[in-house]
Amino acid sequence: MLPAARHQAIVDAVQRDRVVRVSDLAQQLGVSLMTVRRDIELLEEGGRLERIHGGAKVPGDVSTHEPGFELKSTQLTVEKRAIALEAAGLVHEGMAVGLSAGTTTWALAKELVNGPRITVVTNSVRIADLFHHAASGGSARFASTVILIGGERTPSDALVGPIATAALKQLHLDMLFLGVHGMDADAGFTTPNLLEAETDRAFVAAARKTVVLADHTKWGLLGISTIAPLDAADEVISDAGLGPEAQRILGERVGKIRIAG
Template sequence: MLPAARHQAIVDAVQRERVVRVSDLAQQLGVSLMTVRRDIELLEEGGKLERIHGGAKLPGDVSTHEPGFELKSTQLTAEKRAIALEAAGLVHEGMAVGLSAGTTTWALAKELVNGPRITVVTNSVRIADLFHHAPSNGSVRFASTVILIGGERTPSDALVGPLATAALKQLHLDVLFLGVHGMDADAGFTTPNLLEAETDRAFVAAARKTVVLADHTKWGLLGISTIAALDAADEVISDAGLGPEAQRVLREKVGRLRLAAA
């Protein structure tokens, strides 16, 4: 592959995935790690991307940037569904289940709508609407109870702020499935929205067990505010694309790491 074509392939991958790893690019392009690193350096000089440890990301993808729900829901759909299927196996009849806002937790909600009868507590308008309009597939079943907490709406359709946090402080959840913007060895689980971080911390405090749902592209992303340290998660469910260094750190820090096959 000529350098120009290789550079375009790297730029396309970054624009599609937002964060890419050097090792993945080298494998996809059939070149050495050193070649990819040199390509990334040149592309960074041209403003096409930004180097990060072990890979590259979109330039200007700053810690306060909050992508909208519609865009995120079209990305990594196979990985998110695999994570959702793995997470659904942790849910049983009668549980009080917290689902924070996000496209991966939304994918989980789609697996749960016709599953066991549970009580769902969420700050996601999309998730609440999904349960409200869930088809019964012609069978007679008791619907799950859905509690949508109030608050200020974010670009990702999360309800956040003092009202949401106050409501969560009154509740007790068997398990929380937490969606995050990014994961980092030092910063932990992060979000680009300060109010959402506060609400998510209240979710974590209300739950007996916290399970973080995050695809492999979340590793190395930093939002402006930390929700919790990595060791606050009882489990992390990601996908098989998660790199070996990320796997090592997470296995060391969290109670359990599950990798779902897409």
């Protein structure tokens, strides 16, 4: 493939998926990782994309852009399942577990429907539906109790806002699994939705222990609103693609970091 065609293919992928990985592009284009990195550098100089750790994104887009659930659920499925399996090992019978909205927490919910009997508190319509269908279809070994808080629905199928926040202030959770849009050394854990940030902060306040679930592409991404600083998390579970510098920073700020899969 000629460089011009390769550059256009990279730009098309970024426009379509909003965030892409170097390794995925190299595989799709049949070239080396170094070639893709050089291409990304040239394209960034031309203002056609923006480099992030391990990949590229739409320039100036991430802080307020909120991808829909359907798109995100098809991305990084192997990494998300590895993270979900690691997280599921932390859940025990009788716990009150918070699951914030997101495709990684949804992947965890798929592991928990046949796990120990727990009480699930979530603001995710998708997660509540998952437990409901598993129980009504008889596939769940035990029927967990699911509490779906109310609120205003976002593109990622999260229920947020004053009603959601007020409900969470009345609850006490043994553990929260928090999905985030981005992680940054200075900004902490972020989201592109202001109301969702407020609701997620209420989740954190309600939990005795907060475990952030975030694949490696979340490092360096910035949403417009900070949910919490890095040191607010007791643990972070990510995947093997998370770079050494990101692991070093998280290791210094977070109680514990787990690399899954």
